[in-house]
Amino acid sequence: MSIIKFLTSKVFVKQILLAVVAIGVLSFMALKWLKISTNHGDFETVPNLTGKSINMAELELKDNNLVMQIQDSSNFNPDYPKFSVIDQDPKPGSKVKENRKIYLTLNPSGYRNILVPNLEDKTFRLAKSTLEALEFRIGTLTYVDNIGKDIVIGLKYQGEPINPGDKLPKTSVIDIVLGNGNRP
Incomplete structure (x- = not known):
């Protein structure tokens, strides 16, 4: 059997069509599974934590299904109370997924x-x-x-x-x- 006859045979065309259908079905199922498992379209809004104490920030983040991660202390800023949040990432109002880490920068207890x-x-x-x-x-x-x-x-x-x-x-x-x- 020549290669041209094999490529035009019913068996080969049938196998190609089955492979295309199988890839299409598997792709559709994978996309549906990803949409369900990643909560596609479900977002939490990041609250404004600037000026709040560590305990208040942690409570507010838990209420919004978010996780607090203290990044570092910054240079002392006398405009904010000691050990309060002076910066956060992502910024307030951002839309993020549930259980996302919110990185906080705290005001130290005084000047270094x-x-x-x-x-x-x-x-x-x-x-x-x-x-x-x-x-x-x-x-x-x-x-x-x-x-x-x-x-x-x-x-x-x-x-x-x-x-x-x-x-x-x-x-x-x-x-x-x-x-x-x-x-x-």
Whole structure:
């Protein structure tokens, strides 16, 4: 039997038609199964959790059949209470599937501590820019007798001397002791 006669035979055409019908039926059944098993068209709306405590956020997510996942703490934001939600992903109002993880970013308990740099014998201008770059604030400037005019003699925090390497909360007010250019 030649290949052309085989391809035009009733047996071959019948087998091809059966294969096409079988693929069509299996595809239809797979699509129906996927629609049922994935809850196609059923969505939950993500609530707005910004500013809420962890416990309130967890309760609200459970009520909406969603799962809480704490992603990380961010930089301290004084506009929100400690340990409250300051960001979430997906955003509020988004439509998601049931049991979807909602990633939350929390407000830490306070500003993080930053190492105080060694600024002794540096100029006031350098000390000021360095402290401000680290997000410290400059407090009172005190001048003492020292031959170096506007040279940093020491740093103080809340009236107490601080040393290089000490840790202070970000945005702390640091007082600077400077030389006035007079001989001691």
